[in-house]
Amino acid sequence: MSSSLFTLTLIFAALLVIHIVYKIIARLQPDKDYSGIGNKIKTWWGMLVIFCLATLFNPIVSLISLMVLAFFALKEYFSMIRSTRKADRRLFLWAYLAIPVQFYWIYIGWYGMFIVFIPLYVFLVLPLPRLINKGTVGFLRSVSSTQWGLMLMVFGLSHLAYFPFATPEYGSKLVLFLVVLTQLNDVVHYLVSLYLGKRKVVPTANPFLTWEGFACALVITTAASYFIHPYLTPFDWQFGIFIGVLISLAGFFGSLTVSVLKRDLLIGDDNKFDALKKSYLSRVDSLTYTSPVMFHVVRYFFDFM
Numbered sequence: 240m241s242s243s244l245f246t247l248t249l250i251f252a253a254l255l256v257i258h259i260v261y262k263i264i265a266r267l268q269p270d271k272d273y274s275g276i277g278n279k280i281k282t283w284w285g286m287l288v289i290f291c292l293a294t295l296f297n298p299i300v301s302l303i304s305l306m307v308l309a310f311f312a313l314k315e316y317f318s319m320i321r322s323t324r325k326a327d328r329r330l331f332l333w334a335y336l337a338i339p340v341q342f343y344w345i346y347i348g349w350y351g352m353f354i355v356f357i358p359l360y361v362f363l364v365l366p367l368p369r370l371i372n373k374g375t376v377g378f379l380r381s382v383s384s385t386q387w388g389l390m391l392m393v394f395g396l397s398h399l400a401y402f403p404f405a406t407p408e409y410g411s412k413l414v415l416f417l418v419v420l421t422q423l424n425d426v427v428h429y430l431v432s433l434y435l436g437k438r439k440v441v442p443t444a445n446p447f448l449t450w451e452g453f454a455c456a457l458v459i460t461t462a463a464s465y466f467i468h469p470y471l472t473p474f475d476w477q478f479g480i481f482i483g484v485l486i487s488l489a490g491f492f493g494s495l496t497v498s499v500l501k502r503d504l505l506i507g508d509d510n511k512f513d514a515l516k517k518s519y520l521s522r523v524d525s526l527t528y529t530s531p532v533m534f535h536v537v538r539y540f541f542d543f544m
Contacts, residue, residue: 250419254284271433276426298403298410299346305400306342310335312392312523319504320384327381330369334385337361338393345401353401357394362386391497395527398534405534406543409473413537416464416471420483421529424460424490428452445498453491460487473543485536486529493528 258280265277317331337357344353366382399417403410429447436449464483468474474482538544 247415250415254280258284276429298407301403301411301414302342302346302400305396306338308523309342309393309396310338312396313338313388316388316392317385319501327369327377327385330365330381330385333365333368334361334389337389341393341397342400345397345404348404350401350405353397357389361389365389387500391527395531396523398530399526401534405538409543412471413533416467417486417529417533418526419467419471420460420464420486421490421525423463424456424487425494425525427459428456428491428494431455440495441499443502445494445502448491448495448498456491457484457487460484460490473541478540482533482536485532489528489532490525493525497524497527 261276261280265271313334317334320327341353341356344350344356365386366378369378369382399414402414402417406413428449429452432447432449432452435455436447436451438450439446440448440450440453461480461483464486465476465479468476468479468482472479534544
């Protein structure tokens with residue numbers, strides 16, 4: 240408990256310093272767009288509260304908090320889908336009902352059902368409310384877009400909640416390790432792209448994703464993983480470097496996928512696209528990829544999972 244409290248105190252102090260520096264730089268350089276970093280910092284504070292509750296009190300509190308986060312992320316994803324009919328909204332209701340069920344499998348520790356519930360059973364059952372007396376027009380679009388949202392916003396993020404239940408000894412620290420590296424990777428990518436980025440990855444979807452940002456984020460995230468893994472994980476230094484590279488790559492593909500997805504859904508609706516930059520979805524886009532990737536890699540290589 241003392242080591243966990245010490246680690247959380249250090250993270251709180253570091254986050255406070257980062258927040259102050261962000262405020263100062265944003266005032267000194269009003270011509271630069273630092274909104275992306277501001278949104279990430281807000282996410283850090285919220286995540287820190289969740290981890291404090293999970294580490295110092297009860298993992299069930301973090302489970303409920305992450306379930307609420309998944310709900311709002313899915314809700315904002317559905318808000319991007321245009322021209323929804325009554326039949327589609329009924330489908331969304333069924334998707335929302337899948338959230339507490341998915342997190343219930345985590346609560347009882349049933350890994351087998353947790354891992355197949357949304358990819359298999361929800362995939363098979365989800366079309367039924369859309370099929371019965373609803374016609375065939377728009378069937379594939381509505382069902383596939385709903386399943387995509389469940390896979391990213393619920394299935395992907397739910398892995399964050401499973402860590403403390405899969406390994407009570409290391410779970411909260413592993414989640415902290417994962418989120419710190421994921422958010423660091425995002426911020427470094429954003430800053431380098433803002434100041435030095437020349438070659439954009441997907442200029443039509445996200446101007447802040449550049450190859451220069453990707454390269455710098457990969458190096459810095461890997462280095463950070465090497466230095467902090469002894470305090471938050473039971474890994475050796477080789478695996479610390481490996482998982483840092485993996486988190487950076489997964490975070491990049493997560494941001495890239497969600498950026499392209501939002502742009503595709505919101506073509507011709509730039510006002511709504513700008514508003515969603517401050518949404519839950521924009522703050523957790525990388526975590527939808529890094530969470531399941533790290534969870535399954537660690538579970539494969541280590542017995543404590």
